Amino acid sequence: QVQLVERGGGLVQAGGSLRLSCAASGLTFSSYAMGWFRQAPGKEREFVATINQRGGTTYYRASVKGRFTISRDSAKKTVYLQMNSLKPEDTAVYYCAADFWGNGATDQTLYEYWGQGTQVTVSS
DSSP states (O other): OOEEEEEOOEEEETTOOEEEEEEEESSOGGGEEEEEEEEOTTSOOEEEEEEOTTSOOEEEOTTTBTTEEEEEETTTTEEEEEEOSOOGGGOEEEEEEEEETOOOOSOGGGOOEEOOOEEEEEEO
């Protein structure tokens, strides 16, 4: 069956960096656009970043643009989220998701598969 497994979350001070990874199995990785979403306590889950199937097109929410970078490694079937200059407001559970033949959507309802999430906590 399809599995998306996120790793790399943790506790970091404001201004620090973390690199999240999401390893996919049970699907043809090259057929899926991949996205990262996050959910803070008491808030709705929101879009963070997306990358298309070939990795040539990326898109970010405004508040993370210039600080976060999404990338993918087809050989490893893994998508990454490099997070720099972290702020306390970035604290959330981060989820990766897969969108079959998507073009990199911000709408989470278009994503068919989801990981279990990884906690990122940024202290001030």
